[in-house]
Amino acid sequence: MKIPAFFIAHGSPLLAIEDNDYTAFLEKLGRELPRPRGIAVFSAHWDSPEQLVTVDERHETLHDFYGFPEEMYRLTYPAPGDASLSRRIGELFAAGNLSYQPSRGRGIDHGVWVILRRMFPDADIPVVALSVDSLRSPAEQYAIGRMLSPLRDEGILFIGSGGLVHNLRMLEDGGNPAEWAVDFDSWIAEKLEAGELEALFAYDKQAPHARDAVPSYGKEHFVPLFYAMGTAAKGTKAQRMFQAYQYGTLSLNCWKFE
Template structure:
């Protein structure tokens, strides 16, 4: 087993990924099967922002169906994982010690950015989970620093799972697309640019991604890319593995990254 747990970033796609993106689902399943079993999961999603970094104390977090207009089957899905209140308090302690304001929420559940990929990664829902919010109106550097502060959790058996999207421009989406549509060229170019910078460990360029070709267009708003920077900070210089399921609706890159400790022989 690795000296410390990996860090995972997934592009969770649209809420119906579980029904319409089988390659992404297979990717998440593979990731879950090839990493050590964690003692708990800290999840960061694009779909929870708060005034300051906030974690949930819920001992039994509800499955939040925070979407509309999709198949009724999605609303019937549940992810009944136990909560991880002790981990929530540990997160606040680490962030506070690093100089970041942090808070606790008494009852926040798991939004679809968390339970959609976890249904494939940990289908038994038997690993305790707590969710950490993004910081509203804060950018990549702030979230990278959050990730750095959370790195010690990896030594404690905690799996950090960040969930967002490498590209997230609704103007690029073809909602009528089926199967494996040809990706929007700008979306593919930006996803490949990110991959090249991640491989080179060029954190400076990644933090300034909006200056890259198609960077701003890929993220008209930043909430879906910010979880990536939390993962990047927590990765602590480990080398990544890139997974490339097909694009969803032509414009959503479904890339995933797993950063593993070099000591991990797997």
């Protein structure tokens, strides 16, 4: 059973308790997907030069944010891990000559649990979290995803969790999205829908407003896109499932890769 892979923006941690069009979309998406055997998430909030893979039997919930309502710090997502899936991921990394390390006891960050809590609220599907390396090239990030593509045929749901436009220094109070943010998202959408990998790999040189949308200090939120894309069949064209904005520039989008 092959399940689509996704890039899913996790936006503000408040998505865990808010009710809006995006949270309703995530809940509906979770209900409509075939039930995965396991979920593997590349999270923007786990940026490491070394590839890390969780191996916990059950995950603690990391509240890796500050200044939010007290209710947020009481939320948990006690999803189980899956030792066999972690092992299988490690085998595929080793076969691809990628050095990796098992990680025990870290917990799952809000880039993982906020979206999974909306999609699969029962927390009864095994989860394995994976780090990203924002200093690698897009081609390398994509290649790491490709190593894991065989797991798509084994009922594993892959998610890249981040944000295509994610510059916290350029948030706005207005209700309408900033034109530059829309222009960047539109360029990315055009290339994703056409399957133009080489252009996407060069987004920082070709896309309009790339430095504002993906600042040098925030690349980790963009790169989960390439990891998720890599898990899909080579040449796969993407489908945009949702697009909206928070605070004028924080892009909320979901892309599906069959």
